[in-house]
Amino acid sequence: MMGYNPQLNANGELQHLLTIEGLPREIVLHILDTALSFLSVGEREIKKVPLLRGKSIFNLFFEASTRTRTTFEIAAKRLSADVINLNVGTSSQSKGETLLDTVANLSAMHADMFVVRHSQSGAAHLIARHVAPYIHVINAGDGRHAHPTQGLLDMFTIRHYKKEFAALRVAIVGDVLHSRVARSQIHALTTLGVPEVRVIGPRTLLPSNVSELGVHVYHDMATGLKDVDVVIMLRLQSERMNGALLPSAQEFFKYYGLTPEKLANAKPDAIVMHPGPMNRGIEIESSVADGRQSVILPQVTFGIAVRMAVMSILAGNA
Amino acid sequence: MNKPLPDAEDLLARLTERMRASVTPDTALIGIHTGGVWLAQRLHKALGLRQPLGTIDVSFYRDDYGSRGLHPKVKPSNIPFEVADADIVLVDDVLHTGRTIRAAMNELFDYGRPQSIRLAALIDRGGRQLPIAAQFVGAEVSVADGDQIELRKNEKDQLSLALNRQGAA
Numbered sequence: 001m002m003g004y005n006p007q008l009n010a011n012g013e014l015q016h017l018l019t020i021e022g023l024p025r026e027i028v029l030h031i032l033d034t035a036l037s038f039l040s041v042g043e044r045e046i047k048k049v050p051l052l053r054g055k056s057i058f059n060l061f062f063e064a065s066t067r068t069r070t071t072f073e074i075a076a077k078r079l080s081a082d083v084i085n086l087n088v089g090t091s092s093q094s095k096g097e098t099l100l101d102t103v104a105n106l107s108a109m110h111a112d113m114f115v116v117r118h119s120q121s122g123a124a125h126l127i128a129r130h131v132a133p134y135i136h137v138i139n140a141g142d143g144r145h146a147h148p149t150q151g152l153l154d155m156f157t158i159r160h161y162k163k164e165f166a167a168l169r170v171a172i173v174g175d176v177l178h179s180r181v182a183r184s185q186i187h188a189l190t191t192l193g194v195p196e197v198r199v200i201g202p203r204t205l206l207p208s209n210v211s212e213l214g215v216h217v218y219h220d221m222a223t224g225l226k227d228v229d230v231v232i233m234l235r236l237q238s239e240r241m242n243g244a245l246l247p248s249a250q251e252f253f254k255y256y257g258l259t260p261e262k263l264a265n266a267k268p269d270a271i272v273m274h275p276g277p278m279n280r281g282i283e284i285e286s287s288v289a290d291g292r293q294s295v296i297l298p299q300v301t302f303g304i305a306v307r308m309a310v311m312s313i314l315a316g317n318a
Numbered sequence: 319m320n321k322p323l324p325d326a327e328d329l330l331a332r333l334t335e336r337m338r339a340s341v342t343p344d345t346a347l348i349g350i351h352t353g354g355v356w357l358a359q360r361l362h363k364a365l366g367l368r369q370p371l372g373t374i375d376v377s378f379y380r381d382d383y384g385s386r387g388l389h390p391k392v393k394p395s396n397i398p399f400e401v402a403d404a405d406i407v408l409v410d411d412v413l414h415t416g417r418t419i420r421a422a423m424n425e426l427f428d429y430g431r432p433q434s435i436r437l438a439a440l441i442d443r444g445g446r447q448l449p450i451a452a453q454f455v456g457a458e459v460s461v462a463d464g465d466q467i468e469l470r471k472n473e474k475d476q477l478s479l480a481l482n483r484q485g486a487a
Contacts, residue, residue: 013387030390037375037392046428049378051388312378316387 006128013317016128016137017310019146020187028191032156034309035302041078042305051312052081055112059085060102061140062118067276067300068140068150072115075307081113103127111135113315121145121180136314144180149310150275151184153303155192157295158230160302161271165192171225171266172215173200174234174256174283177207177245181275182234186213200224201256204245221256225265233258233274233284249282258284263293271295326469326477329440329456330357334364337407337438337454341365346404348372350422351393353411353469356477357440361409370398374408379421395425402430407454411469413439416450441467441479 005022009015014027041049057076061069069085076083088102097105103114113136116124121143128137141147155165162168170189176182176199189197190213199210200218211217218224225231236252246252258272272284272294280286289296346369349358355373362371373396377389408422419437426432438454443461461467464484471477 034388034392037377037394040394040396041378044429048428050424051378051383312388316383318384318387 006125009317011317014313015317016124016139017148017314018124018128018137018139020148020151020184020191021146023148023187023191025191025193028152028155028188031152031306031309031313032159034313035152035156035305038078038305038308038312039302041308042301048078048080050080052076052079052112052315055079055081055315056110057081057083057113057115057311058106058111059083059140060088060106060114060116061086062088062099062116062123063141064089065117065141067303068117068147071300071303072138072140072149072307075304075311076115078304079308079312081311099123099126100130103131107131107135113138113311115140117141119143134318136317138310138314141180144178145183147180147184147275149303149307150181151188152310153299153306154181154185154232154273154275155188156302156306157273157299158271160298161295162229165189165194168194168230169196169198169228170194170230170232171198171200171218171228172232172234173221173224173258175205175236176201176210176234177205178237179234182232183213185232186215190214198224198228202246202252221258221262222265225262228266229270231258231263231266231270231272233272233278235275235277236279236283249279253282257282258288260285260287260291263288269293273299276300323459323467323479323481324441324457326440326479330360330477333357333438333440333454333456334361336456337361338365340436340454341367341407342405343368344405345369346372346399346406348374348397348406348408348422348426350408350410350418351375353440354409356469356471356475357411357438358409360477361438369404372397372399372406374422374425376418376421376425379425381417381421397426397429400430401426401432403433404430405434405436406432407436407438409438411440412467413437413442413450413452413455414445416446416448419450420448440469443467 007016007018059069073083115138117140123142124137124139172182197215198218199215274296347358347362349355375393375395377392436453439452440456442455442458466482468480468482470480
């Protein structure tokens with residue numbers, strides 16, 4: 001694990017963004033600080049800056065996504081890049097082309113950056129190892145492994161509302177087992193020095209080794225949410241579940257769905273986050289999702305600024 | 319550090335007087351990060367301007383992004399007034415190649431179409447690479463090509479100038 005980090009170039013600068021695990025704290029903070037400057041660009045009459053003029057960014061989505069793909073596309077366009085969206089599941093791959101052949105062909109079309117989502121863990125790493133040195137790769141979600149830009153935008157959101165990380169209690173609730181988002185959040189929270197990270201969920205939806213990541217494990221919402229500053233709800237990923245991990249969605253909602261009553265255990269000024277897409281009535285009640293403590297829609301707005309920051313930092317590290 | 323630079327507070331006083339006759343309470347000041355913002359704050363107060371002070375960081379508009387990457391310490395730009403039809407004075411500490419001012423003007427036009435833009439600089443050190451000139455200057459100073467003039471601020475908000483010799487930075 002020590003030494004070589006495939007995300008960094010010879011100068012220790014960010015070359016690819018593949019996972020938050022092992023990312024130096026200064027780089028994480030630099031991304032968050034830069035994103036703050038891009039946030040004000042989004043409030044202007046003309047929301048574009050010329051940084052990535054003439055660059056081609058390929059959104060390479062081997063797995064369906066609306067919000068992530070769209071916010072990456074908006075981010076790239078606001079940086080004045082040319083964006084090409086490929087839903088690869090429906091084209092080359094179904095004709096038998098390998099992942100690396102697809103990437104080699106797109107590189108021959110003078111791609112400068114790939115934004116990759118894939119159902120296989122490690123897909124973005126594989127691509128990053130095989131592209132030319134001037135090409136940058138961003139992992140937009142790989143299997144159950146990582147979703148670093150989501151983790152970063154969640155940190156941006158927490159800092160926006162809570163200012164400091166050093167005294168926070170953060171609870172991540174629900175289907176941690178299938179969640180690459182949760183993994184990225186845990187690494188980011190730890191890197192930024194959040195002293196207490198909790199995960200709350202049924203035994204069947206928590207990885208058996210989750211406590212090794214330095215988090216506190218709870219199976220009960222009332223005690224798990226006690227006095228937390230931030231509640232992060234995860235989506236119940238029914239499409240990733242094979243076999244009977246849960247009796248039913250209704251049963252899950254009864255014990256782990258976020259209701260005003262359960263949220264009352266958290267601090268009165270706690271914020272409620274969700275990476276989306278939300279299953280209302282399964283992991284979160286509508287009155288909470290739309291309530292005064294919810295910051296779920298600001299998360300989406302912040303996501304654009306964070307992705308602009310990541311893209312412009314990467315593209316500048318030639 | 320053996321080359322004597324003028325006193326920054328004296329230059330600011332001179333710059334303030336040179337601007338006084340040419341601004342109205344509606345003139346909008348925009349300081350360019352970081353030294354230009356310090357100067358703009360002082361000018362804004364001394365000139366009694368009504369428009370809130372703007373600040374600008376030109377990192378997203380720099381022409382050396384392709385060779386040097388994104389500046390490691392970008393600060394948010396904040397323009398708290400309507401740029402369209404405004405009379406604007408950009409404030410920077412040292413006017414040199416003119417590239418920062420080019421970037422700042424490009425950024426400003428993404429907020430709207432100003433009525434006019436003028437430029438105030440504490441020091442004009444020459445060496446322009448673009449057709450840009452300042453309307454208000456504290457002093458013209460000549461230093462060796464590779465040297466850097468840096469504006470500093472102490473804990474009492476007093477401004478001073480420092481010369482960073484080539485290769486010594």
